[in-house]
Amino acid sequence: MNRLFAYALILMTMALCKSTLPSDLSSQLKKDASSRLIKIDSSAIIDSFKVMQVDTIGQRFGKIIDDTIYIRQLNSVRDELAHAKTRSRKDSIEYFQGEVDYMTGQIDSLTASIKTADTTYKWGIMAGCYYRVRKNTKQAHDSIYYFIQKSGEIVNSEMLDSFIVRSYRKLK
Secondary structure, eight states, X not given: OHHHHHHHHHHHHHHHHHHHHHHHHHHHHHHHHHHHHHXXXXXXXXXXXXXXXXXXXXXXXXXXXXXXXXXXXXXXHHHHHHHHHHTTOHHHHHHHHHHHHHHHHHHHHHHHHHHHXXXXXXXXXXXXXXXXXXXXXXXXXXXXXXXXXXXXXXXXXXXXXXXXXXXXXTTO
């Protein structure tokens, strides 16, 4: 009888915790997505926004995310370097080459740190969200993933902006 009561108490506590967290998180993430959409077009709005899943991310997966985002930034700097070379901009070439050289070394250490990362240490959360964007009579449905560090920092801002732009383009 005591075991049954303990299991019921644990299940009820888990259900209460699960129902309170996403609503607060959902409103914060909807506000963030809406502010990103307003930068594109102030007449477009996010009609509905729902957090579909929230998963804890361990340190190893967090390092993989950091590594992936850093590689994307490195590729962007390499593109800038290639553009500067086609325009023969000596100052820009020197600056971007220095950035590429520095970032390449950092990538190696970031990639190496993935192997030694603690799988039990909580790095942050991943929130998978579903939303609907509307402008006048047109609407589009889409999904988005937020990667949020334990400190509360959203680490995939650039990627989120491109998701919102993709959703907005569906309205045209």
